[in-house]
Amino acid sequence: MKITKLQLGQFDQRERAHFINQLTGFKPAMLVGTKSREGNENLALFSQVMHIGANPALIGILSRPDTVPRDTLTNIKQTKAFSLNQVTRSFYPQAHQTAARYAEHQSEFAATGLTPLYDGDFIAPMVKESPLRLCLSLEEIIPIKANGTTLVIGQIESIDIPEEALSNDKTVNYDLLDTVVVTGLDTYYHPTKIARLSYAKPDKPITTYEDSDA
Amino acid sequence: MKITKLQLGQFDQRERAHFINQLTGFKPAMLVGTKSREGNENLALFSQVMHIGANPALIGILSRPDTVPRDTLTNIKQTKAFSLNQVTRSFYPQAHQTAARYAEHQSEFAATGLTPLYDGDFIAPMVKESPLRLCLSLEEIIPIKANGTTLVIGQIESIDIPEEALSNDKTVNYDLLDTVVVTGLDTYYHPTKIARLSYAKPDKPITTYEDSDA
Numbered sequence: 001m002k003i004t005k006l007q008l009g010q011f012d013q014r015e016r017a018h019f020i021n022q023l024t025g026f027k028p029a030m031l032v033g034t035k036s037r038e039g040n041e042n043l044a045l046f047s048q049v050m051h052i053g054a055n056p057a058l059i060g061i062l063s064r065p066d067t068v069p070r071d072t073l074t075n076i077k078q079t080k081a082f083s084l085n086q087v088t089r090s091f092y093p094q095a096h097q098t099a100a101r102y103a104e105h106q107s108e109f110a111a112t113g114l115t116p117l118y119d120g121d122f123i124a125p126m127v128k129e130s131p132l133r134l135c136l137s138l139e140e141i142i143p144i145k146a147n148g149t150t151l152v153i154g155q156i157e158s159i160d161i162p163e164e165a166l167s168n169d170k171t172v173n174y175d176l177l178d179t180v181v182v183t184g185l186d187t188y189y190h191p192t193k194i195a196r197l198s199y200a201k202p203d204k205p206i207t208t209y210e211d212s213d214a
Numbered sequence: 215m216k217i218t219k220l221q222l223g224q225f226d227q228r229e230r231a232h233f234i235n236q237l238t239g240f241k242p243a244m245l246v247g248t249k250s251r252e253g254n255e256n257l258a259l260f261s262q263v264m265h266i267g268a269n270p271a272l273i274g275i276l277s278r279p280d281t282v283p284r285d286t287l288t289n290i291k292q293t294k295a296f297s298l299n300q301v302t303r304s305f306y307p308q309a310h311q312t313a314a315r316y317a318e319h320q321s322e323f324a325a326t327g328l329t330p331l332y333d334g335d336f337i338a339p340m341v342k343e344s345p346l347r348l349c350l351s352l353e354e355i356i357p358i359k360a361n362g363t364t365l366v367i368g369q370i371e372s373i374d375i376p377e378e379a380l381s382n383d384k385t386v387n388y389d390l391l392d393t394v395v396v397t398g399l400d401t402y403y404h405p406t407k408i409a410r411l412s413y414a415k416p417d418k419p420i421t422t423y424e425d426s427d428a
Contacts, residue, residue: 001380002333003373008271011384019384020268023348023373025242025300026388026395026405027265050264050276051241053361054234057222060358062264086239093411093420100414111416119216134237140360144274146353146367147267153360159217159237166215170225170233174240174397181240181395181405183388186413186423189405191240194394196401197307200314202325206307209400 018184026181026189031095032061033083033116033125034075041116041125042071043098043108047182049084057156058139059084065148076152080138081123084154085130088178092188094129119158126160131177133160232398240395240403245309246275247297247330247339248289255330255339256285257312257322261396263298271370272353273298279362290366294352295337298368299344302392306402308343333372340374345391347374 008016027047034042048062061084063073076082087095091114098108109116109125116125119135126133136154143150165173180188196209222230241261248256262276275298277287290296301309305328312322323330323339330339333349340347350368357364379387394402410423 001375001377003375005271005369005371008370008373013269015384016271017268019386020271020370021265022386022388023271023346023370024263024265024273025244025346025393026240028239028241030239048264048266049238050262050274051235051238052262052276052358052363054231055227056361057219057230057234057237058360059238060264062266089408092408096411097414097420100416100418102416132237132239140358142356142358142365144266144354144356144367146272146369147270149266151356151365153358155219155360156222156234156237157219159222161215161217163215170229171401172233172236172397174236174401174403179239180408183386187385187388187410188408189388190408191395191403191405194303194306194402194404197310199400200311202314202316202320204314206311 022184026183029087029092029095029180029182029188031085031087031098031127031130032072033085033127034072034081035079035123035125036071036075037078040105041107041109042075043112043114043127044072045087045095045098052153058153059134059136059156060151060153063150063152073150073152076138077141079123082136082154083124083126084134084136085127086132086177086179088131089180089190090178091129092180096186119160122157131162131165132172132179134158236398240397243301243306243309243394243396243402245299245301245312245341245344246286247299247341248286248295249293249337249339250285250289251292254319255321255323256289257326257328257341258286259301259309259312266367272367273348273350273370274365274367277364277366287364287366290352291355293337296350296368297338297340298348298350299341300346300391300393302345303394303404304392305343306394310400333374336371345376345379346386346393348372
């Protein structure tokens with residue numbers, strides 16, 4: 001069935017938001033850890049996360065408009081630092097719970113039972129329960145005119161990953177990490193591997209990586 | 215194990231690109247369909263795709279730097295139109311094959327056996343094999359200073375989805391669509407549902423949607 005822009009405008013507002021949010025398919029579930037200038041820890045679930053580039057190593061996260069307080073964005077502006085922590089099957093309900101509107105200065109770590117973890121003097125807390133944790137420094141803040149959202153780009157300062165989850169050729173073993181994905185705002189999925197495919201060339205059929213590299 | 219920015223700089227360049235690309239976890243696999251001013255069709259696989267907002271309905275895709283010809287970006291600038299098509303298990307190798315460097319003006323549709331589909335006079339071709347297809351008009355082009363990439367934001371003009379894949383409350387049935395996700399540049403996964411969770415509130419434990427809405 002075809003749904004036009006005009007028909008979209010007639011949807012109930014909540015259902016429309018729910019629907020549009022699902023159209024980009026499966027998204028990563030990442031906890032963003034920050035700390036305010038005053039020392040208050042904050043933890044927020046983001047699914048709008050994008051690989052921006054490898055050299056320098058850059059990742060972008062999308063912050064919604066400033067119509068309500070956005071602690072994550074405020075803290076990043078203040079301290080120039082944040083962490084990204086992949087969410088796994090073992091604690092995804094706690095990650096989801098961080099989205100609740102807690103009282104000001106109440107830490108989502110304490111409220112959800114997740115554990116802050118610090119690396120040396122890097123100011124932003126990571127999540128101990130996450131097996132893949134990144135520390136990032138603020139690189140660029142990009143306002144999106146079309147709807148008042150903000151793309152926050154960080155450069156990776158360090159990566160924490162279990163040694164057994166990283167192969168010699170720098171492939172991350174996601175089967176071991178047990179990472180989840182999300183559709184829309186509330187539905188969690190667990191991905192299982194189909195295949196790693198060969199590098200695409202015009203005159204060569206696609207094979208699985210194991211075939212082509214054997 | 216901890217990997218610092220300094221250590222990252224010592225990685226082999228290809229392995230570094232491969233590694234960093236995997237750190238954002240699972241990404242959607244979307245075919246972007248465009249047409250040049252001269253009428254040449256183009257189809258390219260993108261995994262850097264981001265929900266920007268629901269009202270207006272906006273989606274962003276990231277285009278890499280213009281060091282080699284980027285037909286998709288050129289075509290979008292010329293025609294102000296593109297399509298986004300979710301990739302499913304039934305044709306993901308063909309979608310992967312669109313990344314091959316075909317001769318100029320050779321259509322990736324013809325080369326990979328995927329079928330262009332047009333909606334009225336909307337200029338960009340969709341992919342007939344995809345069950346969830348979006349037509350978008352160019353809304354904003356945002357240069358990212360940090361590495362020369364470009365965030366292209368489109369507004370959804372129309373959505374094509376099987377009627378049986380959309381529930382009354384506008385939930386998309388991804389189990390039926392059979393959409394794949396990708397990690398890094400070449401590894402495909404198939405997600406299976408764990409649970410839909412309740413709306414997070416400070417004083418209420420998280421339950422599954424079925425529980426909370428029964």
